[in-house]
Amino acid sequence: MSEKHLSTQFDAELSAISARVLEMGGLAESQVAQAMRALADFSGELAAQMLRAEERVNLMEIEIDRDLSTIIARRQPTARDLRLLIAISKTIGNLERVGDEAARIGRAAQRLVDGGVTGRLQTAVGDVAFEASLATASLRKALDAFARLDAVKALEVIKDDNRIDQEFDGLMRTLITYMMEDPRTISASIDLVFVAKAIERIGDHAKNIAEQIIYIVKGTDVRHNSLELLESVVR
Amino acid sequence: MNWLIFRIGAGLLAMLTGALLGHWLGRAVIPPPWAELAGGALGIALAVLLDTLRGYRLMAWLRGGETTQTPRGGGLWGELGYRIARSLHQREQDLARERLRLTQFLRAIEASPNGVLLLDAQDQIDWCNSAAADHFTLDPQRDHRQRIANLVRAPAFVTALQQGRFDETVTFPKPGGGATLSVLLRRYGEGMKLVLSQDITDHERQEAMRRDFVANVSHEIRSPLTVLAGFVETFASLPLSEAERARVLTLMGEQTRRMQALVSDLLTLAQLEGSPRPAADHWVALDAALARIETEARSLSQGRHRISVACPAGVQLAAASAELHSAIANLVNNAVRYTPEGGCIEVDWRLLADGAGELSVSDSGIGIASEHLPRLTERFYRVDSSRSRDSGGTGLGLAIVKHVAQRHGAELDVHSEPGKGTRFRLLFPALRVRAQPAAAE
Numbered sequence: 220m221s222e223k224h225l226s227t228q229f230d231a232e233l234s235a236i237s238a239r240v241l242e243m244g245g246l247a248e249s250q251v252a253q254a255m256r257a258l259a260d261f262s263g264e265l266a267a268q269m270l271r272a273e274e275r276v277n278l279m280e281i282e283i284d285r286d287l288s289t290i291i292a293r294r295q296p297t298a299r300d301l302r303l304l305i306a307i308s309k310t311i312g313n314l315e316r317v318g319d320e321a322a323r324i325g326r327a328a329q330r331l332v333d334g335g336v337t338g339r340l341q342t343a344v345g346d347v348a349f350e351a352s353l354a355t356a357s358l359r360k361a362l363d364a365f366a367r368l369d370a371v372k373a374l375e376v377i378k379d380d381n382r383i384d385q386e387f388d389g390l391m392r393t394l395i396t397y398m399m400e401d402p403r404t405i406s407a408s409i410d411l412v413f414v415a416k417a418i419e420r421i422g423d424h425a426k427n428i429a430e431q432i433i434y435i436v437k438g439t440d441v442r443h444n445s446l447e448l449l450e451s452v453v454r
Numbered sequence: 455m456n457w458l459i460f461r462i463g464a465g466l467l468a469m470l471t472g473a474l475l476g477h478w479l480g481r482a483v484i485p486p487p488w489a490e491l492a493g494g495a496l497g498i499a500l501a502v503l504l505d506t507l508r509g510y511r512l513m514a515w516l517r518g519g520e521t522t523q524t525p526r527g528g529g530l531w532g533e534l535g536y537r538i539a540r541s542l543h544q545r546e547q548d549l550a551r552e553r554l555r556l557t558q559f560l561r562a563i564e565a566s567p568n569g570v571l572l573l574d575a576q577d578q579i580d581w582c583n584s585a586a587a588d589h590f591t592l593d594p595q596r597d598h599r600q601r602i603a604n605l606v607r608a609p610a611f612v613t614a615l616q617q618g619r620f621d622e623t624v625t626f627p628k629p630g631g632g633a634t635l636s637v638l639l640r641r642y643g644e645g646m647k648l649v650l651s652q653d654i655t656d657h658e659r660q661e662a663m664r665r666d667f668v669a670n671v672s673h674e675i676r677s678p679l680t681v682l683a684g685f686v687e688t689f690a691s692l693p694l695s696e697a698e699r700a701r702v703l704t705l706m707g708e709q710t711r712r713m714q715a716l717v718s719d720l721l722t723l724a725q726l727e728g729s730p731r732p733a734a735d736h737w738v739a740l741d742a743a744l745a746r747i748e749t750e751a752r753s754l755s756q757g758r759h760r761i762s763v764a765c766p767a768g769v770q771l772a773a774a775s776a777e778l779h780s781a782i783a784n785l786v787n788n789a790v791r792y793t794p795e796g797g798c799i800e801v802d803w804r805l806l807a808d809g810a811g812e813l814s815v816s817d818s819g820i821g822i823a824s825e826h827l828p829r830l831t832e833r834f835y836r837v838d839s840s841r842s843r844d845s846g847g848t849g850l851g852l853a854i855v856k857h858v859a860q861r862h863g864a865e866l867d868v869h870s871e872p873g874k875g876t877r878f879r880l881l882f883p884a885l886r887v888r889a890q891p892a893a894a895e
Contacts, residue, residue, distance in 0.1 A: 238601055245607025252627065352631070359630060366604035367596065 229294055233303065236286055237366075240307050240314070243279040244362040247314045248355065250276065250321035251421060255351045258328040258344065258414065266325040266332070276318035280311050302438060306431035310365065313424040317358065320417040320424075327410040327417075340407055343393055347414055350386040354418045357383065357425040364429065370436040370453045376429035377449060383422035390415045457530045465501055472497020505531075569651030575644065577602055577615060589651045591629050602649070605629070614639060615647075625654070634658055663832065670834035674716055674849070678709035712848075719850040722780060723833075726857040732774035734886065740769040740813075743779055744801060751786045751799070759790060760798040769803060771811070772886040773862055781858035784851040785815040785878050791847065792876070793819035809884030816877040822870040830868060831856040855880075862886060 250269055257265035287308055290296070296304060357379050364372035394408045394415075433441050439452050476493020484492075508531040515535065560581075563570050569586030573579060578599045579592065587594050590606050597605060603612045608626035613619075614637075624637045633655045640648040685706050688694070694702065748763040755761060771778065782801070789799045797818040804812045822830065826837045834849040855878075859866040863883045870876040 234601070238604055241604045241607055242609075242612055245603075245612055246609050248607060249609050252631075356630065362607065363591075363605060366600060 229296075229300075232290055232294075233300065236283065236290065236307060237303075239279070239283050239286070240310055241362060241366055243276060243283065243311060243314050244358075244365070246272070246276050246279065247317040247321065248358055248362070250318055251324070251351070251355055251358065254321045254324035254328060255348060255355070257325055258331065259348055261328075261332050263329050263332040266328045269325045270322055273318055273322045276315055280315040283311050284308065299435065299438070302435050306435045310428050310431050313427045317421050317424045320420050323417045324414050327414045331407060331410050334407055334410075340397065340404055340411065343390070343397065343408070343411055346386075346390050346393065347411055347418065350383060350390060350415060351418045353379070353383050353386060354422040354425065357422050358428075361425040361428040361432070364432050368432065368436050370433050373429035373432040373436075374449055374453045377426050378446065380422050380426040383419055387415055387419040457533060461530060465498065468497040468501035469494040470497070472500075569649070571602070571649040571651070573602055573647040573649060574599075575646060577647065580646075586649070586651055589628060589633075589635055589653060611637060628653075667833050670849070671720070674834070675713060678713045681709045682706060716848045716850070719848045719854065722854055723850060723857065726777070726854065726861065731861050732772075732777060734772050736772060736774070737770040737888065738773050738775045738778060740771055740803060741765045741767050743775065743782070744803075746779065747782050747786055747801070750783060751790055754787060755790050755799075758795045759793055760796075761790075761801075762798070763801040765801075765803045766889075768889060769805075769811070770888050771862075771882060772888075773882075777858045777861065781855045781880070782813065782815070784855050785880075788847075788851060788878075789815055789817035789819065789876070793817045797875075805887070805889055806881075809887065811882040811884075811887040813880045813882070814877055815879075816875060818875040821872040821874055821876055822868070823872050824870075827868055827870065831866070 250272060253265060253269040253272075256262070257269060287304055291301075291304055294300075357376050360372055360379075361376045363369075364376065391412065394412055398405050398408045427442075430442050433439065433449070433453060437452050441449050441452055472493040472495070473490040474493070476489040476491070476496070480489025480493070483489075508529075512531050512535050516538070560583075564583045566583065567585060569583065569589040571579065571582040571586040571590070578601050579594075579597055580599075582590075582592060582594055584594075586592070590602075592605060603615055606612075606629060608629070610624050610626045614622075614624045618639075618641075620639050620641050624639075626635060626637070627633070628635050633653050636652045636654045638650045640650065642648055685702050688702065744763050744765045748761065751761050786799065786801060793799060799815070799817045802814045802816070804814070806812055822837055826835075829835045830837075831852045833853045836847075836849055856866050858864075859880055863886065865879075865881040867879050867881070868876065869879075
């Protein structure tokens with residue numbers, strides 16, 4: 220994961236905490252996937268099962284945070300190690316919020332299952348599923364880039380975020396059209412709006428994680444900067 | 455021991471020669487025995503110097519590796535050099551052999567369709583074959599020594615790895631989606647692990663199909679039974695007029711026929727699955743078989759379609775005649791059912807250039823949309839459920855055709871355009887076709 224230290228114990232600690240972050244990332248990923256499957260299959264049971272697992276992500280955030288403080292206090296890291304630990308602290312915050320968004324999707328799916336979805340909205344559900352496939356791909360790429368500390372892949376994730384935003388805007392227009400045409404679809408449409416927004420937020424969190432990776436590798440804080448500057452930092 | 459005698463002899467000879475030379479040259483100047491002693495010492499010193507030089511050459515060769523020439527010559531140093539060279543050579547050969555074996559092993563594992571991944575004691579990736587790299591979306595070079603759980607983050611897998619569950623398979627979606635993986639963990643050596651992965655997407659799809667089949671069969675049998683039970687109840691509880699009785703009995707007859715058709719199709723399928731492949735030397739005259747089909751089709755159509763069957767006399771197929779009939783009849787019946795009044799249905803036989811035969815059934819019917827084509831031969835797959843059930847189909851016809859085709863080594867393919875018509879073709883291999891009107895059966 221990082222260059223060798225005199226203290227191999229320190230190395231082991233860093234690599235263990237990174238592994239924990241990625242484990243948490245895996246949990247968040249599978250929650251999003253499950254929530255989307257619950258929506259696609261209209262399965263209230265799947266949604267409920269997924270909501271029960273939310274606790275674990277929250278718990279892991281607290282544990283990793285505690286380990287982080289211990290490492291910083293005992294090792295007083297500098298340079299890249301310090302950057303890694305700070306980035307981890309921000310990454311787990313983002314992952315926890317991904318879990319929250321997944322839960323939001325799950326709850327909306329439950330409401331949609333209970334309320335029923337009319338034929339017209341089925342196509343919108345398909346569009347939402349497509350937006351979700353983009354967001355989950357981004358999240359996966361961001362976590363892979365974190366494991367490999369790959370700034371180039373992280374940059375790709377940041378660029379891909381625009382696509383998700385565009386998809387979200389398009390979806391919003393479609394849903395507004397449905398609601399104007401047939402007021403009976405309003406409550407289901409609003410639920411789908413929530414789902415689409417949650418997915419869009421997941422994409423944003425993936426982007427935030429990607430920015431942290433560039434910070435670890437290049438040492439530059441690239442948040443709120445133009446893509447051109449990002450390119451020049453990474454290359 | 456030659457070299458030992460030679461060495462001692464050479465030493466003594468050097469000393470003696472030195473002593474003699476000392477005696478002869480130094481006689482005048484130095485009193486004996488000093489001259490002889492000095493000569494002998496000088497002789498030994500020269501012999502030792504020569505010896506050291508030869509040893510030095512050997513050492514230089516050993517240091518320099520293969521670049522310098524192996525020192526030759528007899529004696530101790532020569533033999534030493536020879537033996538060292540031989541054992542080095544031997545070892546190199548062994549090493550090359552082992553290396554070859556290792557490459558062959560790795561190639562064999564590489565050729566396996568299943569993913570094989572080796573983990574070290576820290577669960578880091580040590581080696582993986584390309585199937586595993588594909589399953590887990592890894593890059594074998596770049597992810598070397600990466601912790602596996604960092605990249606394969608599916609919670610089911612991570613838990614199994616952490617808890618060391620080595621006896622059960624873990625199933626989870628492939629990273630990035632699109633397939634399902636079944637993964638087995640095994641322990642070997644000291645804390646090292648073997649990860650075996652398998653893509654079970656097809657297997658899962660088949661399982662789902664099997665489940666659907668049972669559900670479909672019960673559904674298909676239950677619905678006519680429900681109708682029958684309703685009528686029986688009506689008979690038992692209500693007094694019916696003669697006309698009503700007749701109507702109800704007609705309806706009951708329809709439902710019973712539907713169930714009969716379904717059961718007989720199911721039996722045909724079961725037989726096709728259970729019996730051995732039809733013999734390759736049992737020849738059936740195609741024109742006779744098609745003539746029978748034509749009669750049946752005309753009675754089903756009742757003059758609503760133009761039906762033409764074209765087959766040159768003398769063509770024979772190596773087939774089980776009952777199966778062949780059932781396959782072609784199913785295709786023709788479908789054509790009749792799905793072609794509106796006034797349409798035409800053609801059954802045609804053609805001998806292809808490579809000796810294979812093509813039997814085609816085309817109609818000018820409603821056609822099939824392309825998204826349905828790949829699933830057409832699945833059991834109970836219906837393009838339009840209400841329509842096909844009304845027209846008396848069981849949903850098993852094309853499944854039977856496909857089975858029969860497979861058993862005869864034939865291929866079934868479909869071309870269809872919605873609104874224009876459909877063309878089913880059965881392609882029989884050359885081995886099962888013969889065209890000359892030779893003595894049959």
